[in-house]
Amino acid sequence: MEVLLANEYxxxxxxxxxxxxxxxxxxxxxxVRALGPLIHNEQEMQRLAHEGVTTISEPVQIQxxxxxxxxxxxxxxxxxxxxxxxxxxxxxxxxxxxxxxQKLAARAAAEDRHVVIIGSxxxxxxxxxxxxxxxxxFIIRDESEVGQLPQLRRPLVVSQTTIKSKTFFDxxxxxxxxxxxxxxxxxxxxxxxxxxxxxxxxxxxxxxAFYIIGGRHSSNSVKLLGVCLEQCKKSFLIETEAEIxxxxxxxxxxxxxxxxxxxxKWLIDNVVKHLEAIGKxxxxxxxx
Ligand code: SF4
Numbered sequence: 665m666e667v668l669l670a671n672e673y674x675x676x677x678x679x680x681x682x683x684x685x686x687x688x689x690x691x692x693x694x695x696v697r698a699l700g701p702l703i704h705n706e707q708e709m710q711r712l713a714h715e716g717v718t719t720i721s722e723p724v725q726i727q728x729x730x731x732x733x734x735x736x737x738x739x740x741x742x743x744x745x746x747x748x749x750x751x752x753x754x755x756x757x758x759x760x761x762x763x764x765x766q767k768l769a770a771r772a773a774a775e776d777r778h779v780v781i782i783g784s785x786x787x788x789x790x791x792x793x794x795x796x797x798x799x800x801x802f803i804i805r806d807e808s809e810v811g812q813l814p815q816l817r818r819p820l821v822v823s824q825t826t827i828k829s830k831t832f833f834d835x836x837x838x839x840x841x842x843x844x845x846x847x848x849x850x851x852x853x854x855x856x857x858x859x860x861x862x863x864x865x866x867x868x869x870x871x872x873a874f875y876i877i878g879g880r881h882s883s884n885s886v887k888l889l890g891v892c893l894e895q896c897k898k899s900f901l902i903e904t905e906a907e908i909x910x911x912x913x914x915x916x917x918x919x920x921x922x923x924x925x926x927x928x929k930w931l932i933d934n935v936v937k938h939l940e941a942i943g944k945x946x947x948x949x950x951x952x
Pocket of ligand 1: 676677678679736759761762825854857925
């Protein structure tokens with residue numbers, strides 16, 4: 665049985681950077697506390713907890729001798745200031761792609777322009793970006809919510825980094841009905857999610873079974889499962905190798921593996937090794 669990895673899988677650039685920054689702080693001997701779960705992966709959170717990383721839900725919980733971590737989603741400038749005032753040190757792991765959206769929103773607001781952000785209003789990334797233009801920005805989920813917007817002044821339209829491009833462009837086009845001014849549309853979608861889906865799609869047609877490694881609550885992992893199921897009926901979303909049932913692999917010649925953007929490499933390596941061991945056992949038992 666051959667085990668094939670998709671061309672793009674696992675940690676995206678922003679998550680990998682955030683974990684590296686946290687590990688650096690741990691090695692410097694800091695008491696590290698992340699504002700919100702650093703990553704949507706239970707096993708990696710457990711590993712980090714073992715290294716001493718704890719999570720806080722409010723900036724007020726940070727102590728003077730502790731290092732506060734801003735995760736990849738970013739925070740509002742207000743929260744950042746609060747952390748800087750209270751913590752011994754702040755590790756700002758905001759993904760540079762998110763920082764770009766924050767800066768674009770802040771600049772448009774400084775020019776007294778409206779900002780329309782297409783995304784989920786309750787997503788932490790969106791809450792953070794909105795904080796950079798609190799009196800000028802509106803968050804809408806999609807085209808259907810454009811009607812709720814007021815008449816707009818020289819609007820800038822940007823997006824949450826992880827939404828679908830069709831959702832963004834359809835909404836951005838509809839925003840034009842809310843102004844007689846020119847509309848500036850800047851696509852701020854990050855390609856990490858799409859790249860992982862494209863790579864999974866490309867592999868799904870070539871394998872007999874597919875394992876997607878990721879948390880059950882990780883939306884990008886659940887979407888990867890959907891993409892794989894379109895072409896490979898034996899596609900499974902698993903968190904660890906312990907969930908693999910060897911019976912599912914009977915008669916399988918090629919098995920695909922991919923992982924969501926929050927899945928660490930060590931978990932992926934464990935799954936691949938486990939699959940290879942099952943494959944060897946099966947090949948041996950079939951040998952004449
Ligand atoms: S998905 Fe994209 S924007 Fe979000 S953290 Fe990863 S690299 Fe950054």
